[in-house]
Amino acid sequence: MSNLELPVLDQGDAAACCSPMVREPLGEEAATDLAKMFKALSDPVRLRLLSLIASYEGGEACVCDLTGPFDVSQPTISHHLKVLREAGLVGSERRGTWVYYWVLPAALAKLSSLLQTPGAAAVPAKGAR
């Protein structure tokens, strides 16, 4: 299981911005870091790639499995994977011929916590699940 080898995110950074943004205003530095992560999520192909990797059995996917579902070229997929990796949202490792990708759960959890709203938690939206 490659999960045992997942790189550990900078906990100091996570601590600096994991509070929900509705509770206290974001500082300039935290906002700059977070904006980069959201920018990586601002493309439909990257969002689908991330979701595809995350929902893969075992939590990781070979790059050879990631081109099929998309109507874009292999170099474009590689570019998008690089953006996701540079934003700290996925990890990767070459094993033999192929590169394998996995989602970094702490990064997603950080963004998820940031967007949590106390009101929405207290009153779940009808039909939201």
Place this chain on the structure above:
Amino acid sequence: MSNLELPVLDQGDAAACCSPMVREPLGEEAATDLAKMFKALSDPVRLRLLSLIASYEGGEACVCDLTGPFDVSQPTISHHLKVLREAGLVGSERRGTWVYYWVLPAALAKLSSLLQTPGAAAVPAKGAR
């Protein structure tokens, strides 16, 4: 309380994409809609504006209170607020001289749910709060 007047988001749309993306791959249409919302969050000033509005007492802020903390011009702030409104992240209303803004909790909750990871929920990051 303006919370009583919050517009209701399209529940069909929310239902289509509120599952965590780690559970099942995102569809093309949902990814396109979500990417637009993440794009609105991909700018540090917009993130700070959103956070400032959300953490304002009463949950809403007059545009007259939103320029001070930023080192950018009033038209730039207005542009960013327009992007947040068009992405469905904030609502607004003119009352007399000023426009008031509030965060739409269902929109933030939708993105937060999407990014939830079962692993991260089971093993909270040290010092994350």
